[in-house]
Amino acid sequence: MNELKPLANQESKSRFLNDQKNRLKTGQIINNKTMSFKFNGAKLNGFEGDTLASALLANDQVLVGRSFKYHRPRGIFSSGTEEPNALVSLGSDEFQEPNTKATTIKLFDGLTAKSQNHRGPLAFDFMAATDFLHPFLSAGFYYKTFMWPKSFWEKLYEPIIRSAAGLGALSGKPDPSSYDKGFLHCDILIIGAGPSGLAAALEAGRSKLKVILADDDFLLGGRLNSEKFFINNQSSDEWAKNAVAEIMQMSNVRIMQRTSIYGSFDHGIFGGLEIKYDHFKHNHKKPRQVLWKIYSKFSILSSGATERSIAFGNNDRPGIMLAGSIREYINRWSVCPGKNVVVFTNNDDGWRTVSDLKSNNIKVSAVIDVRKETTFHDKEMPVYTGTSIVDTSGRLRISSVTLSTGEKIPCDCLAVSGGWNPNVHLTCHQRGKPVWNDALNAFLPNNIPKTMKVAGATDGLLQLGEALKSGHLKAKEITELLGKKDSKSSAPSADNESVKNTSFWHVSESKKRCWVDLQNDVTTKDIKISFMEGFKSVEHLKRYSTLGMATDQGKTSNILGLAILAELSGKTIPETGTTIFRPPYTPVPIGAFAGRSRGKDFRPTRLTPSHNFAKNLSAVFVETGMWMRAQWYPKENESHWRQSVDREVLQTRSSVGICDVTTLGKIDIQGADSAEFLNKVYVNGFGRLPVGKVRYGLMLREDGIVMDDGTTARLDLNHFVMTTTTANAVGVFRHLEFCRQCLWPDLDVHLISSTEQWAQIAVAGPNSRKLLEKIVDKDHDLSNEALPYMGCKEITVCNKIPSRLFRISFSGELAYEIAVPTRYGNSLFEILMQAGEEFNVTPYGTEALGVMRVEKGHAAGNELTGQTTAQNLGLEKMMSKQKDYIGNVLSKRVELNRDNKIILMGFKPVDKSIELLAGSHFISKGKTACTDNDEGWMSSVAFSPILNHSIGLGFIRNGSNRIGEIVTAVDLLRNKQIDVEIVSPHFVDPEGEKLRA
Amino acid sequence: MIIDHPLLGPRDANEFVYLGDANLINRPDWTEKDADKQFYEYLYLRDNPSGYHRELWYHEQGDRSWLIVTRNTSTHEIKQVELAKDYHLEKSKSK
Missing domain, CATH: 3.10.20.440 (2Fe-2S iron-sulphur cluster binding domain, sarcosine oxidase, alpha subunit, N-terminal domain)
Known part of the structure; x- marks a missing residue:
């Protein structure tokens, strides 16, 4: 069909x-x-x-x-x-x-x-059945009910509660939209484009100062679009439209619609969230939301006021709405939420809803005013004064209200007006405490930030005429402070509507549950229970009952809640006080805070100069801080990382290998007092280091613990180049600047980081000299006599490319580090590989580097943990007694120098086939594996392809006097106990003959 | 927060690294008899006032100046910003 x-x-x-x-x-x-x-x-x-x-x-x-x-x-x-x-x-x-x-x-x-x-x-x-259980689910119920047995909480109670009570769920998938961050500077930030905000923007805009007008709505005008008021003889929404059009013509004013100012921070800084695009498939390439950081000289807070409710029996049914919101639905959106409305009010403003309903021919069945006397009267409908609502009915929608007189009135919509709260939140983000105003029955801003002014309803000026005047005036005050002449303009004029109100918070004769916080399901009874159980401060009440938490942060419920608390305690509202308002004023998605810093873009990635070369060789990379370093270079026939690493070590130790070591920090030190400066920051002396020589240096913190180590070369009398570990490059530079500027500013010394300026490549192995001789320009002599161990030279390579050559060794082999300007780094790496073909040269990664340094017994990050001293590292002899240096005095503390202190030693498994485990602890033979018997720990392990067994470095008590002793390396996590022999940490070439060859 | 850098003008506090009490400038003399006690106090004993506090900030994402910032720890009001180097040199001149 x-x-x-x-x-x-x-x-x-x-x-x-x-x-x-x-x-x-x-x-x-x-x-x-x-x-x-x-x-x-x-x-x-x-x-x-x-x-x-x-x-x-x-x-x-x-x-x-x-x-x-x-x-x-x-x-x-x-x-x-x-x-x-x-x-x-x-x-x-x-x-x-x-x-x-x-x-x-x-x-x-x-x-x-x-x-x-x-x-x-x-x-x-x-799940609505939970409603019948409400006697058991009152304030703090989960603290009381689910306490026993304890182990049930995590596995049973919490998951059930979490799935039963809650809000919506995330998709669980990555958010495909993009977010961004932006920064703005202005003379005046105006927050809120309602009557006072627009009046302020008009005046501030005329001054030619840089002005930002931000509003969270997509239509500017605030309550002007919700009411039927008149300004300068125009209807209020018309006036708002014209004012916005006028402001848009001002090139010095930036209008930010759909931008919520969510936080006010120190020194005039504000956070704003701008919604650029809706969350929708086709436009997710452009940033959906922008998180703005706005720097302002002055700000005007014109954020308006929020209507509050009244607590009465079953006041949470669908169809019960704030009276002012009903006016907005009628006037701005031509929507009336009901056909038969009852209005319940404690103030004059509720009566305006009556009049707007009537002028749109919507039936008003009754007006209930809790006040005995009001100036408003209406002969066309029943008006109940001195009366309140005690109950309502209607399951999915309100169907009637029951008055305190017992009378029942049918309706499909109930407008409630409990008075207005100025939106003081942004005045409180720096601990400003609002003060109670008895006439308004509301908190008003107090101790506001120095550069902020508050206008309109936010300042308690709820009447339109007053609000417009105050916006205009506050803008004028600021423009004058910023040096602009008094303008002759006058404020837009409007009548002042009546706003009389009374302090009526809840209907005490209600027998039914009276809701205070609709979002968190907190009733007047919950507040009573919290109070009776001792949670008498507002902050405690909030945590215990959850009043005022979650996405709305109690904007309609806070004052109601604390008024009830005040009543219970017999105190006044100002004595009771409010909870502290903190940012954000409105929720901000985590995605907006992250901006573009997601995934790989969370932080910058630093690539070594030879990165492309390593990538082409399919190197496996490892992240070390921000750096990507080649970890090993697998060959086609190698399926396990150990095969590659062992090969790289053996090839290097038997012939030659090259490794990009650019990531080590380099600090260029110049000035007449450079040597003296180095003397002060290193434990060992540098004053007598000859030009053309390199020295290993050890740096302490002032508390005597090792900060960092590295080599420093003297290129000229007053020119040194220091290297630091990769991990500490930034920290050491910061420390040196501290020493230079704060401790010894009279020294003539200048520092600059040159890590990024020089590509540095280690060339290690018995054939390293031969390899280098092939690329170094002919006029430079690399013989052992001309460039001995720990020598350095400024040379040229590959036809006049400036270069620095250091004869230093981390591997223990005859080795060099060669530096060229960074842009030549990748090319130098390639040329060394080509020139080294005849020596069977290999590139090696950080793993092989690590194996060789363990074989040689050099300390690295695993040993320099921020808890070890020079004495622990066995470097006590380096500590000069002739001079002062950072850490000098406190490194001599008794506790750091006990005879049984831990010392860095080498460890060999007794059974050579067993693999050692880093992190295991040393226990003397035959003793129980417990903390009391702990004598130290294994800090680094490696498989030595030269020795063909596992080796380790570690710290053990009194280690230097225990060589040859067998102890047990205990790993309780992996349940392993391995007998190990304490040996010298130098497994390879302990006399250093290779180095000096 | 905004720190009014004596050379560069107002800069966002995000550009800086915080160290702590500016007393760290006054490193004791290692040759003094009770140097160990003096160093102990210098390194470990800090004032932590509610109110104005002189503290060291490092302009790491900027010109690398170490600054002495006099900041009210309860209000974040900044009263004075000096270059640590200038302060130190001035102090040793007046000795």
């Missing part, structure tokens, strides 16, 4: 409007483009300019989620960042984004959203 299908272009506007049950027939938005989206799989329509929340409400989708703990049905409660209920997951698969507030999501065509925290359909959540 053929299905009837309408043609797409016949879907008229009226069709879309008819779809949207709660859309009013007037207003700007209904002329906008239609956009289709999905909520829990159902295809719905909205208009451009909608938020997800306004579009859902237009489609009569009032129920949008389940509550955190009790799985109670919940609806959209507010219209902005304060939203506690309407948390949804956007997108799917890797684009899934949980816990977004439907009230802040700009609707786009193709948006998909899902409700959260329910099993089964949203309207019938299987």
